[in-house]
Amino acid sequence: MKKLSIIALCLLSGSLWAQSKKQKDREAIKSMCGCYEVRFNFAETFSPLPDYEFHDNYSSGALEWVELVEDEKDKISMQHLLIVGNGQIVKHWRQDWIYENTQLYSFMGNSTWQRQVLDKKAVKGQWTQKVFQVDDSPRYEGTATWIHQDGRHYWEASSYSPLPRREFSKRNDYNVMLRVNRHELTGNGWIHEQDNDKILRSAEGDKLLAQEKGWNTYQKVADEKCIAARQWWAKNQLYWKEVRAVWEEVYAENPVLTIATRQNDGLLFEKIFALGDQVMEQDTFNIQEIRAQVKSLISSHKSEGQ
Secondary structure: OHHHHHHHHHHHHHHHHHHHHHHHHHHHHHOOOEEEEEEEEEEEEEOOOOOOOOOOOEEEEEEEEEEEEEEEOOEEEEEEEEEEOOOEEEEEEEEEEEEOOOEEEEEEEOOEEEEEEOOOHHHOOOEEEEEEOOOOOEEEEEEEOOEEEOOEEEEEEEEEEOOOHHHHOOOOOOOEEEEEEEEEEEOOEEEEEEEEEEEEEEOOEEEEEEEEEEEEEEEEOOHHHHHHHHHHHHHHHHHHHHHHHHHHHHHHHOOEEEEOOEEOOEEHHHHHHHHHHHHHOOOOOOHHHHHHHHHHHHHOOEOOOO
16 A cells, blocks of 8 residues: 555656646747847858858848747747838748647658658657748748756757748759757847758758858847737737638648749749738638638649649
8 A cells, every 4th residue: 555655656746747847848938929129140151062152141130029829738839920121010930839749740852841750759748849931831840858957948959941031032052951940048038049951952862062050039128119010910810810720721631741832823922911911901801711712822832633
């Protein structure tokens, strides 16, 4: 009887520790919400090719509002909104965090993502970060454990992705990026650190073109500075909720998904944004009609046979 009590106590202690650890993870993730002055900095640091011409460093900045979209036990979703120029709002990337997730999309190249199924034991205690493009199409996904040690709070994982938006329309000398993404909280915000390999992928295999360092800083400022973004999201969030719902259906239906960002009649994200502008000008909001229109746009950019 005494042995059973000890076993029960050990199990309870383990359960409470896991609960406490998960709660720390959730608090760390959600602390990335709010209003920030953001600086984006990238520099190529190395190439194995003796004749490689290094590209200029990239640097830019803006105000950015990070909105908490979903807050569930095993899922946290956050939408980034840039404030640029004279208060113009740009719907930026989205990050979803899923606890002990066993399915994720891996970028294969040629605008194609393939679903991977992970072992439950391998992802125990981990969080998958799923990053989406401005139109909520896939970008990259990675899974790892949040670390809370010696006063530091960080998460780091690697994943393949397409070219970043700052380069995809300017370069064709590589077609896959291998990212090492690190999110670490600071005393006044957080840092998104990146160590990226720029890879030319072909039938012969992967060839490293260059390596790059990314250092994106998010410095917390008063929420009032992002009031324009908050107002924009309040007005537009219903439309984007339906866009996300349609994409979830597309993901569920396609273990392999190929999305062409550009067709003869334009870019996918431009079409989805234009539809959103039309919807916001209407007096009524027909959910089924909006979903059908969004799905039609996405289908027009999917490869045949999927």
